[in-house]
Amino acid sequence: MHAWPASEVPALPGSGRDLRIHDTATGGRVTLVPGPVARIYVCGITPYDATHMGHAATYNAFDLVQRVWLDTKRQVHYVQNVTDIDDPLLERAVRDGEDWTALAERETTLFREDMTALRMLPPQHYVGAVESIPKIVPLVERLLSAGAAYELEGDIYFSVAADPSFGAVSGLDAEAMRLLSAERGGDPDRPGKKNPLDPMLWMSARPGEPSWDGASLGPGRPGWHIECVAIALDHLGMGFDVQGGGSDLVFPHHEMGASHAQALTGEHPFAKTYVHAGMVALDGEKMSKSRGNLVFISKLRRDGVDPAAIRLALLAHHYRADWEWTDAVLTEAVERLARWRAAVSRPDGPSADALVEEVREALADDLDAPRALAAIDRWAAAQTADGGTDEGAPGLVSRTADALLGVAL
Incomplete structure (x- = not known):
């Protein structure tokens, strides 16, 4: 599966700062000091509907992580998946009377277009669940052989007891985990499971649903968590720098993924740092496909909204904050974009050397994009009030907004 084209990232004078960021697993701030190549895995979409503002906010956060790393002269090895087989996708295809593969391909294509328009840097590896099945099956077989998984009526479940550090990512108690498991795709009430929290690794073939050759597992399809584990281990290995996604993935997805990988390899940790973006609401509720309260990026673009303004609307909120999309949020972003473009269109202006460092420091401080926007404001x-005599300043400000914030002026 291919990603989307990369926009050029301008080089800035000097060098950026190491990123200090909130780690979900420890509950505190850590300084990320990757090697020459920083490794990041961000969980991708289930392509049964178009990219909405919640998606965009998440991918914007991890785009900023990449840009901070690039500014420190590191390379970035970024991997993202596409869950192109899952219950919600099949259910939507049945509802609409559409072939599930056509639905997945159409929405994945639209996602790529939205990411391109928003100038999100693409992953080096953009990998679908379906194409990963040949790598997933051996992992499930290994977990079975190690006693870390078991069979239940043809389905294969992971035993959370196999990982002594299970629970370390989310820090939740058993009851909170059980409630979230039921809400987020698990089946804690299924009889016969060793532990209600045990997640499915391999679902045996169901009548009328697609299935694949699972070798010794029998025909079926993979569970959600093992998909990302197989892709991450294949392309990044254990101990990569950042596992990212929305805050709704802390449990069960990232908790279970870590346990799968740690039980498979006997190593710890799966990821050094777990970083999660907040949720975007509309009309007082979290924006989600199941609720249908969505603001689609593609719809805004069709309505003539400049993608740079959409990006500024996202950047106006701290990545970890939960916030609500309103018309006022977009209006403010459109007005800010107009002010910035007017300011950099002049032939000279106030010196911008200190501004570059101010933006760098803001982003290095837990991706404080609102503070970075305020500096450019x-x-x-x-520039508007007094002007200046530095002929290089407008160009430097423009390159800074592009390189560090992904906003083309």
Whole structure:
């Protein structure tokens, strides 16, 4: 599966700062000091509907992580998956009377177009669940052989007891885990499971549903968590720098993925740092496909909204914050974009050397994008009020907004 084209990232004078970021697993801030190649895995979409503002907010957060790393002169090895086989996708295809593969391909294509328009840097490896099945099956077989998985009426489940550090990512108690498992795709009430929290690794073939050769497992399809584990281990290995996604993935997805990988390899940790973006709401509720309260990126683009304004609307909120999309949020972003573009269109202006460092410091401080926007706001206001004599300043501000914030002026 192919990703989307990369936009050029301008080089800035000097060098960026190491990123200090909130780690979900420890509950505190850590300084990320990767090697020459920083490794990041971000969980991708289940393509049964178009990209909405919640998706965009998540991928914007991890785009900023990449840009901070690139500014430190590191390379970035970024991997993202596509869950192109799962219950919600099949259910939507049945509802609409559409072939599930056609639905998945159409929505994945639209996602790529949205990411391109928003200038999100693409992953080096963009990998679908279906194409990963040949790598998933041997992992499930290994877990069975090691006694870390078991069979129940043809389905294969992972035993959370196989990982002594299970629970370390989310820090939740058993009851909270059980409630979230039921809400987020698990089946804690299924009779016969060793532990209600045990997640499915391999679902045996169901009548009328697609299935694949599972070798000794029999025909079926993979569970959600083992998909990402197989892709991450294949392309990044254990101990990669950042596992990312929305805060709704902390449990069960990232908790279970870590346990799968640690039980498979006997190594710890799966990821060094777990980073999660907040949720975007509309009309007082989290924006989600199941609720249908969505603001689609593609719809905004069709309505003539500049993608740079959409990006500024996202950047106006701290990545870990839960926030609500409103018309006022978009209006403010459109107005900010107009002010910035007017300011950098002049032939000279106030010196911007300190501004570059201010934006760098803001982003290095747990991706504080609102603080970075405020710094450019101040420069634009000074440009409007007093002007300046530095002929290189407008171009430097423009390159800074592009390189560090992904906003093309």
